[in-house]
Amino acid sequence: MGNFLKKDILVLLRDRTELMILLLMPIILIAILSFALRGLLGGETSDFHMDVAFVIEDDEQQGIVEFIADLENTGMPPEVVLELEHAVEEVKPYTMLEQLMESETVSDMVTVAELDFSEAEEALENEDIVAILTIPEDFTYRSLQKMLLNEGDGSDLLITVKDYGSIRTDAFINMIDRYVSTMNFETAISQTLIKLGHEEVLSGSEGENIEAQELGGVESISAREPVTSFQYYTISMAVMFVLFVGSAIASKAYVEKKQHVFNRIILSNQHPIVYLGGKIISASFISFFQLFILFLVSSLVFRTFPLDEPAFWGGIAVIAMILAICVGGFAALLTAVTVKYENDALNHIFAGGIVTLLAFIGGSFFPTSEMPAIIGTMGNWTPNGAALTAFLKWMQELDMNVILPYLLRIAVLSVILIASSILIFPKRRSV
Amino acid sequence: MLETEELKKVFKGKTAVNGVNLYMDKGESVGLLGPNGAGKSTTISMISSLIKPTSGDVKLKGQSVLKDPGIIRNVLGVVPQEIALYEELTAYENLKFFGRIYGLKGKELEAKIQEVLEIVGLKERQKEIVKTYSGGMQRRVNMAAAMLHEPELLIMDEPTVGIDPQSRTHILDTVRHLNQEKGLTVLYTSHYMEEVERLCDRVYIMDHGQIIASGTKDELKSILSGEETILIDLDRPYPDLVTDLQSHDGIRQTIETEKGLKLIVPKGSKLLGSIFQVAERHQAQILNVNVKVPTLEDVFLHLTGRKLRD
Numbered sequence: 060m061g062n063f064l065k066k067d068i069l070v071l072l073r074d075r076t077e078l079m080i081l082l083l084m085p086i087i088l089i090a091i092l093s094f095a096l097r098g099l100l101g102g103e104t105s106d107f108h109m110d111v112a113f114v115i116e117d118d119e120q121q122g123i124v125e126f127i128a129d130l131e132n133t134g135m136p137p138e139v140v141l142e143l144e145h146a147v148e149e150v151k152p153y154t155m156l157e158q159l160m161e162s163e164t165v166s167d168m169v170t171v172a173e174l175d176f177s178e179a180e181e182a183l184e185n186e187d188i189v190a191i192l193t194i195p196e197d198f199t200y201r202s203l204q205k206m207l208l209n210e211g212d213g214s215d216l217l218i219t220v221k222d223y224g225s226i227r228t229d230a231f232i233n234m235i236d237r238y239v240s241t242m243n244f245e246t247a248i249s250q251t252l253i254k255l256g257h258e259e260v261l262s263g264s265e266g267e268n269i270e271a272q273e274l275g276g277v278e279s280i281s282a283r284e285p286v287t288s289f290q291y292y293t294i295s296m297a298v299m300f301v302l303f304v305g306s307a308i309a310s311k312a313y314v315e316k317k318q319h320v321f322n323r324i325i326l327s328n329q330h331p332i333v334y335l336g337g338k339i340i341s342a343s344f345i346s347f348f349q350l351f352i353l354f355l356v357s358s359l360v361f362r363t364f365p366l367d368e369p370a371f372w373g374g375i376a377v378i379a380m381i382l383a384i385c386v387g388g389f390a391a392l393l394t395a396v397t398v399k400y401e402n403d404a405l406n407h408i409f410a411g412g413i414v415t416l417l418a419f420i421g422g423s424f425f426p427t428s429e430m431p432a433i434i435g436t437m438g439n440w441t442p443n444g445a446a447l448t449a450f451l452k453w454m455q456e457l458d459m460n461v462i463l464p465y466l467l468r469i470a471v472l473s474v475i476l477i478a479s480s481i482l483i484f485p486k487r488r489s490v
Numbered sequence: 491m492l493e494t495e496e497l498k499k500v501f502k503g504k505t506a507v508n509g510v511n512l513y514m515d516k517g518e519s520v521g522l523l524g525p526n527g528a529g530k531s532t533t534i535s536m537i538s539s540l541i542k543p544t545s546g547d548v549k550l551k552g553q554s555v556l557k558d559p560g561i562i563r564n565v566l567g568v569v570p571q572e573i574a575l576y577e578e579l580t581a582y583e584n585l586k587f588f589g590r591i592y593g594l595k596g597k598e599l600e601a602k603i604q605e606v607l608e609i610v611g612l613k614e615r616q617k618e619i620v621k622t623y624s625g626g627m628q629r630r631v632n633m634a635a636a637m638l639h640e641p642e643l644l645i646m647d648e649p650t651v652g653i654d655p656q657s658r659t660h661i662l663d664t665v666r667h668l669n670q671e672k673g674l675t676v677l678y679t680s681h682y683m684e685e686v687e688r689l690c691d692r693v694y695i696m697d698h699g700q701i702i703a704s705g706t707k708d709e710l711k712s713i714l715s716g717e718e719t720i721l722i723d724l725d726r727p728y729p730d731l732v733t734d735l736q737s738h739d740g741i742r743q744t745i746e747t748e749k750g751l752k753l754i755v756p757k758g759s760k761l762l763g764s765i766f767q768v769a770e771r772h773q774a775q776i777l778n779v780n781v782k783v784p785t786l787e788d789v790f791l792h793l794t795g796r797k798l799r800d
């Protein structure tokens with residue numbers, strides 16, 4: 060096997076065109092896409108800035124005191140009351156909004172000034188600010204009532220803008236919308252969890268995110284590290300271009316068959332499966348190195364990922380390895396068909412169409428969050444899409460449990476690919 | 491050591507090989523001759539277990555190769571008609587890869603590689619990429635790759651096409667040497683009659699998928715023992731003269747050659763005089779006349795009505 064691997068690597072290294080496709084092209088694309096589509100991810104938005112004013116009519120501290128006082132009068136069992144009091148600390152609505160505004164992503168984009176209403180109106184009139192967010196009286200109290208006890212109608216945030224529909228105001232409204240849905244969403248979760256008697260989750264912020272994914276997929280923007288466009292496109296181009304290793308290896312197999320080298324190998328009395336196994340190993344190895352090189356070069360040139368975090372890179376390596384094996388599976392299947400029918404049409408279809416399709420569905424060109432939900436769902440079932448999601452989630456959360464389901468999908472697909480290639484590959488002779 | 495029983499191969503309704511029986515004893519050197527499309531390569535592929543016969547079998551030391559291709563693969567070296575090499579790798583890298591799939595390694599492999607490179611005379615240029623070699627050099631590496639693992643049986647399918655005469659002589663001498671000193675069994679296909687004459691003890695002649703003659707070189711030549719060959723060199727081609735001679739009583743065959751004509755006539759027939767007369771009539775200028783005993787080439791021509799090479 061080492062012999063086959065060495066030979067395959069040598070053959071590939073001598074093929075300039077193939078190397079360009081596998082290494083140079085993704086790097087160029089990473090650069091182009093990252094610069095061009097920066098805004099799409101909201102990661103690097105330094106040139107996009109707005110000032111807003113907050114008019115605060117609420118007193119958070121007092122709201123909390125009132126809420127707790129109410130709680131103690133409801134006659135709930137003392138454990139529950141205690142639990143809810145803890146919960147309040149975790150979900151203080153205004154504090155969360157403040158945290159959001161101070162978070163790295165948002166604070167780059169939005170500068171908040173606390174003004175009283177008349178000052179704010181004047182600033183808006185002078186176009187010193189683009190929007191006023193009014194936090195009404197009893198906001199904290201009413202939100203908590205709604206969130207934790209599902210009582211009352213909650214509370215509304217009021218946004219006042221001057222030119223409705225401009226990009227900036229839209230962006231701000233959007234941001235607040237997302238905050239609100241996050242709150243509503245957490246409301247839904249906390250209530251579900253109270254019903255389920257799952258108290259610990261209320262206080263643990265780690266558990267929250269996992270549950271969040273399963274309950275509805277509304278993204279909580281407050282807890283995440285933002286993804287830069289360089290990070291996004293490094294990963295998405297890497298998971299796309301790694302697929303080309305599959306067809307590259309299979310088209311080398313076609314040449315081997317065509318130029319009768321394959322016959323020589325068969326004549327050496329090697330079992331055909333050894334040959335196929337060699338292809339799987341070669342493709343996996345080469346894929347892994349390709350991913351490694353792309354991540355490394357991107358980190359060195361664009362400072363995409365921090366180079367001094369072994370734990371981070373460990374997880375990246377695990378995902379890359381599983382994806383690489385899956386590419387080995389693609390290589391095996393393509394090789395089996397190519398050698399059996401002595402025809403490399405499928406390779407061309409794969410490299411020329413299937414990869415692009417997989418890349419599109421899997422979010423390599425645009426984040427799937429910008430596309431209809433169905434594509435996102437389908438995308439997470441493609442090996443590249445699942446790997447992309449796994450990479451992103453690992454980057455943000457560094458939690459193996461979160462990415463495990465995605466890795467499992469890729470692994471299952473690999474097994475299917477390899478098994479079918481073994482079924483197809485000619486067993487003893489070539490005819 | 492090896493025999494084929496009624497080997498037959500049909501490709502999509504087209505019969506390429508039609509009931510071939512041949513045998514080879516251990517240590518023998520056997521030639522397989524035939525014009526293009528005769529079915530030589532197909533026969534060789536069936537013998538070496540690369541393609542499955544439509545019917546018939548190949549037996550190695552009495553065992554069916556069809557049932558267990560492994561038995562022949564273990565003792566076989568094949569020089570295919572095509573260049574079966576990795577173009578992007580150097581000669582050395584190719585040989586190293588092929589040696590290792592046969593389980594050779596380390597010093598032994600290294601020694602073997604240098605040995606076969608010596609035989610084909612490419613030692614100095616072994617580190618060059620195969621793609622950049624001349625056609626003849628590629629052929630030589632193609633041969634070297636089949637000899638690495640010291641096969642008992644070496645099958646060569648037109649291995650010397652495009653190799654210059656000097657290297658060819660060297661290679662043939664080496665194969666002959668291996669055959670005579672080490673008991674290597676050789677099956678040799680070629681269009682170069684002189685190679686077969688030089689290398690092979692016994693010859694099969696094949697045409698249209700069938701063996702049409704076989705025997706030792708002398709046995710085959712005796713097929714033509716009643717004939718002789720007259721070579722006539724002319725200053726230029728005379729098509730009418732050819733037509734005339736073809737219909738001439740007593741001349742069995744008239745073939746145009748590069749220099750002039752080749753006539754096959756019954757032995758002892760005193761035809762030269764009348765041939766000169768015909769030539770005179772066509773005002774053909776005769777430069778040279780040569781009367782020869784038949785060669786294998788002539789036998790081949792006689793049997794197939796075709797020249798070996800066009």
Ligand SMILES: Nc1ncnc2c1ncn2[C@@H]1O[C@H](COP(=O)(O)OP(=O)(O)OP(=O)(O)O)[C@@H](O)[C@H]1O
Pocket residue numbers: 501502504505506524525526527528529530531532533571
């Ligand atoms: N894979 C194939 N499919 C269909 N026809 C084939 C195939 N291989 C060979 N043939 C046909 O079988 C016949 C014999 O071919 P083969 O290659 O055995 O001839 P050959 O004697 O080796 O000729 P040459 O001297 O040109 O090498 C030819 O007519 C050829 O067209």
Ligand SMILES: [Mg+2]
Pocket residue numbers: 530531532571647
């Ligand atoms: Mg042939």
